[in-house]
Amino acid sequence: MSSTRRSIAEAAGLVWHAGPMRAVCHALVTFVQAALPVAVAWLTKLVLDELVRGATVAELAALLVPLVVVGVAIAALPQLSAYIGAELGRRVSTYALDRLYVAMERIVGLGPFETPAFLDRLRLASQGGTMAPVFVGSAFGLASTVLTIGGFIGSVVILSPVMAVVVLVAGVPALIAQIALARRRAKLMLELAPVQRREFFYSHLLGSVEAAKEVRLFGLGAFMRARMLAERRTADRAHRALERRDLLVEGGLELLGALIAGGGLIWAVLAARTGTLTVGDVSMFIAAVAGLQGGLSALVSGIASTHHQLLLFGHYADIVHIEPDLPVAADPEPTPPLRQGIELRDVWFRYADDLPWILRGVTLTLPYGKAVAVVGLNGAGKSTLAKLLCRLYDPTRGSIHWDGVDLRDLDPAGLRARLGAVFQDHMTYDFSARDNIAVGDLRALDDLDRIKAAAIRAGVDDAISALPDGYDTALTRMFVFTLKRGKQPSTGVTLSGGQWQRVALARAFLRDHADFMILDEPSSGLDPEAEHDVHLRMRRYRADRTSLLISHRLNAVREADLIAVLADGEIAEQGRHDELMAADGLYARLFRIQASGYQDEAVPGPGALPDGFPGALPLPRPPDLP
Numbered sequence: 001m002s003s004t005r006r007s008i009a010e011a012a013g014l015v016w017h018a019g020p021m022r023a024v025c026h027a028l029v030t031f032v033q034a035a036l037p038v039a040v041a042w043l044t045k046l047v048l049d050e051l052v053r054g055a056t057v058a059e060l061a062a063l064l065v066p067l068v069v070v071g072v073a074i075a076a077l078p079q080l081s082a083y084i085g086a087e088l089g090r091r092v093s094t095y096a097l098d099r100l101y102v103a104m105e106r107i108v109g110l111g112p113f114e115t116p117a118f119l120d121r122l123r124l125a126s127q128g129g130t131m132a133p134v135f136v137g138s139a140f141g142l143a144s145t146v147l148t149i150g151g152f153i154g155s156v157v158i159l160s161p162v163m164a165v166v167v168l169v170a171g172v173p174a175l176i177a178q179i180a181l182a183r184r185r186a187k188l189m190l191e192l193a194p195v196q197r198r199e200f201f202y203s204h205l206l207g208s209v210e211a212a213k214e215v216r217l218f219g220l221g222a223f224m225r226a227r228m229l230a231e232r233r234t235a236d237r238a239h240r241a242l243e244r245r246d247l248l249v250e251g252g253l254e255l256l257g258a259l260i261a262g263g264g265l266i267w268a269v270l271a272a273r274t275g276t277l278t279v280g281d282v283s284m285f286i287a288a289v290a291g292l293q294g295g296l297s298a299l300v301s302g303i304a305s306t307h308h309q310l311l312l313f314g315h316y317a318d319i320v321h322i323e324p325d326l327p328v329a330a331d332p333e334p335t336p337p338l339r340q341g342i343e344l345r346d347v348w349f350r351y352a353d354d355l356p357w358i359l360r361g362v363t364l365t366l367p368y369g370k371a372v373a374v375v376g377l378n379g380a381g382k383s384t385l386a387k388l389l390c391r392l393y394d395p396t397r398g399s400i401h402w403d404g405v406d407l408r409d410l411d412p413a414g415l416r417a418r419l420g421a422v423f424q425d426h427m428t429y430d431f432s433a434r435d436n437i438a439v440g441d442l443r444a445l446d447d448l449d450r451i452k453a454a455a456i457r458a459g460v461d462d463a464i465s466a467l468p469d470g471y472d473t474a475l476t477r478m479f480v481f482t483l484k485r486g487k488q489p490s491t492g493v494t495l496s497g498g499q500w501q502r503v504a505l506a507r508a509f510l511r512d513h514a515d516f517m518i519l520d521e522p523s524s525g526l527d528p529e530a531e532h533d534v535h536l537r538m539r540r541y542r543a544d545r546t547s548l549l550i551s552h553r554l555n556a557v558r559e560a561d562l563i564a565v566l567a568d569g570e571i572a573e574q575g576r577h578d579e580l581m582a583a584d585g586l587y588a589r590l591f592r593i594q595a596s597g598y599q600d601e602a603v604p605g606p607g608a609l610p611d612g613f614p615g616a617l618p619l620p621r622p623p624d625l626p
């Protein structure tokens, strides 16, 4: 199916879903409205002819009463039409957005969200979705204009077929020009999407609480504002150029229309003078030419704007019909409870074909019931490995197996239901404390006991209980909340970094049914005592469960059943802590460096640090300050 036809079918489906009766009513009112101007023109012509003929009052009344009724209808119907159209529009828009976000859930991995072209299309799609009612309204308007034009053409044909042809032919170049303009407008929108996204990005940074600290500390306000305005000016320039063209075309069309109307009027008056036309015919002619001119101009701009909206709506239809980004088996196997373990077999991975390899042939087994730790320098690929295990990406080469079954053959949602994870860059939602923990398992949303138990395990229960509204306290300063009746609205509170980290841990603990737990730097923001405490809790909780722990705190991983050291995308060494210390490789060096930091000895000089370790290179001297 062509994309235009698909978009039209999609729009028709939306309208039908929004309410068939409403759509039919809207169509009826629209079409009646369309016929009214033609009726007025004909009735006026008849009244004038009857007047000239010297008709009786009764004869005139037979025409005047319908004329008054039509006039009343012309006054009342637009309001009714607007009311039905607005309700239809709201329903179409809500349903369209729902479909859009349902479709986005079909995206299995992270790849599309890191692809600028996809993000641009997504922005246009959500615009297309919210514009669905406008599109539907334009389509109805177009149909109504066609009806009005049809009525007037019929009238002009009756009076003078030659004039009807002239008026119609004059409309064709305008139609073509407007459609070309609409195409250019839609193309421009796609071209400007990255510019507008960057502008939004800077304006968001300037107003975001996350960035506010650095923006003030480093004096970034003017710098970011300049960049934001530069993006805006780029978009303005492009719009201006387009609108100049628009202006020329529109101006030309108006001129052409005025000339035709003027010529037609002179012809009609001269024809009435010689008796070829009646006075009523002249009035009909004036109304028909004006109606046709107005109708054609409305048709031209209606087609152009509907075409433009259709192109925009095409992005919406594309996203609504999006295929999963990672292959999903037609009949995926349910993910069974883990019994043997997870195996990475010669896994190679890079984020894109033009980016360097991050993992180069990683083969590693995470046996069932064991705690495996992965350590390595910054950028070694540890978090990448964790994301591959969640199937947020697929290996570029090689495979990952869950009890021998390739992850690609499992249902992604089923796999994730068996996983628990705390990511290094966990989310801090502007929700209540209760909701912030419950996102780990939404079934616990109304089960405060479960939420509390998870918070106790993560060691954050005391802190949350001490908040003004306990677990119902909003963890945000961004919104005003009224959580309890009769209470003043409050703006909530924010937690410290370490407390947030514990909330993220509580989310993971809520998934106590998870077969496999991934903990990516779960304690990096904690003070030493808290870190020790969290690791004790995790060890107790994770005993006999399969887990992967990623940490730079080597003291935290020393008790793992297996420690794998990732370097240059490969497993450089693996074994238990004692074995790795005895091997005296990278792990042993890193461990000794960290241990020395805790002892009362001189810290080794930069030369003693492994390549790439912070501090391994002498830092260049900063330029002298003015």
Ligand SMILES: Nc1ncnc2c1ncn2[C@@H]1O[C@H](COP(=O)(O)OP(=O)(O)OP(=O)(O)O)[C@@H](O)[C@H]1O
Pocket: 114, 351, 355, 358, 376, 377, 378, 379, 380, 381, 382, 383, 384, 385, 424
């Ligand atoms: N989404 C992405 N797109 C492109 N490259 C990425 C992406 N995420 C990570 N990388 C790159 O992959 C490499 C490995 O990153 P990763 O986050 O896996 O390292 P890490 O070992 O967890 O590091 P750290 O110890 O600093 O957390 C880095 O060079 C990083 O720049």
